[in-house]
Amino acid sequence: MIKRFSQVARYDRLHTFVSYLESLRQAGEDPAGSDISQDDNAVRVLTVHAAKGLEFETVFLAGLEQERFPARNMPERIELPDDLVRDILPSGDYHLQEERRLFYVGMTRAKTELILTSARNLGGRKSWKPSQFVLEALDRPLADEKTLKTSPLDSLKAFQNHPQPLETNEPERETVLSATAVEDYLRCPLRYKFSRVVKIPVLMHHTAVFGTAVHESLKAYNAARRDEKTFSMKQLLGIFENSWKSEGFISREHEDRRYQEGLDMLRAHFKREQKSKSRPSFVEQGFKMNAAGARIIGRWDRIDLGKESSVIDYKTSDVKDEKAAQAKAKDSRQLGLYAMAFEKKFGKLPDKLTLHFVKFGIEGTVRPTPRWMEGMLEDAEKAVRGVSQGNYDPNPSYGCRTCPYEKICPALRKG
Ligand code: SF4
Incomplete structure (x- = not known):
């Protein structure tokens, strides 16, 4: 289709x-x-009404929560006078009987296997009970759980109450962190916990869609330049278009504006790069190393091994002036870890490390000195220690305004 x-x-x-x-x-x-025909080897997503008359080897009946199936009985919007009702309605709870019949239809679509599913947590404050039809079908007593109101913090605590692991003689597990995870932890340990330990899902943000589409385009372009292949601006913009997802935008206008911005940004980048003599030697190259007491993994966006060796990391954030770009490069633990990994691979530190802000073509560059590297290592060790010891104290800052967990963050509720 x-x-x-x-x-x-x-x-x-x-x-x-x-x-x-x-x-x-x-x-x-x-x-x-x-x-799709009934015989196709495919998953079909159907309402029970649409599945009437069909049969399948395996059937999943989902959404079997009380008050959803059976749905709550809503009063008729316009009541018909009795004289106009042709059929004699059965006595008792007619709505419930009708829903039960529908449930029976759903169950009997399965030839071999029937899987009934319900959820306690549907993302709101309420804790849901399984449908009475499921309990009837399994011959279980009706659920006696009270409907609970749970706060977001209570929900988080539920994630924490995992039983303590039994003590064993197994060696301690190695801590594995990505370079971005180290940076995330140091920015705010609690935010790190929400996103990487508890893994609270968040809606896709438009900056992530934008960043991914730009990175995918640059990756293909840099790979072509590394391999000395021709690559047109049209190809570059085509990859951007194909990598684009319509998710996380505030409105259609907002999406169109960002999309246009991305195209303009890549056009300008392409023109600048065509004039540049420096070619990438490595593109999106992964690395693993033991450093700061952990296994650190990461990926260099680009490495140039010309007269001067340089590690380049692309950024799509809105940095408009060189001073701000310089400050960001100097404070970037990610760049510090990239330099350590470079040293392990090539036997010496890179001459320079660059954050390249694609929007305005601005760069922040740092030349790694032993002192700077020492500071970077100390920070990385701090992050590894914090993660290994489970220390996730909040670190409120200006960054809270863009934190997706701001509404449930206890640090912002005080006072
Ligand atoms: S709102 Fe601020 S303090 Fe709370 S988790 Fe997010 S970044 Fe950390």
Whole structure:
């Protein structure tokens, strides 16, 4: 269906495809099921109503929470006078009986295996109970759990209450951290915990979509330059377009503006790079090393081994002047770790480490000295120690305004 759409669509973009699906749905079509025959080896996502008359080897019935299935009985918006009701309605809770019949239809679609699923946590404050139909089907007593209101902090505590591991004679597990994880920990240990230990999911942010699309484009362009292959601006912009996702934007206008900004940024970058004599020697090269008491992993965006060796890391953040770029490079623990890994691979430190801010083509560069490297190592050791000891104290700062956990952060609730 997507292929057919892309052949005829004027604007072959995700949001136009979604509108197309919506139009089909409003016209009474079932776009999800229309292209698939019952015999196809594929997963079909159907409502119970749409599955009537069909059978499958394995059926998952999802969303079986009480008050969702059976759904709460909503009063009719317009009540029909009794004289107009042709059928004699059965006595008792008619809605519940109808829902039970529907559940039976769902269960009997399975030929071999039936899997019933429900969730306690659907992302809100309420704790959900399994559907009474599931308990009836399994011949279990009705759930006696009270409906609980849980605060976000209580939910987090639930994640913490894992049983303590039994003591064993196994050697202690090695701490493995990425260079960005070290930077994240030092910025705010609690934020690090929320995102990397508890792994609280957050919605995709538009800056991540933008950054990924730009990085993918630069990766392909730099690889072509490294291999001395021709690569046009059109190809560069094409990769940006293909890597783009319509997620996390505030509005359609916001997305269009950012998309245009990305294209302009890459056009300007391409023109600058065409004039540059320096070629990349390594692109998106991964590394692993033992440093600061841990296994550190990472990836260099670009290494140039010309007259001077340099490690370049691309950034898409809004840095407008060289002074700010210099300060960021000087404080970047990520660059410090990149320099350590470079030294392990090439036997000497790189001549320079650069943060390249693509938007305005501004660079912040640091030439690593023994003293600077010492400071970087101390910071990395601090992060490794903190993670190994489970020390996740909050570090409120200006960065809290863009922290996705700001609403549940206890440090911002005090006072
Ligand atoms: S809101 Fe601030 S202090 Fe709290 S986790 Fe986020 S960055 Fe850390």
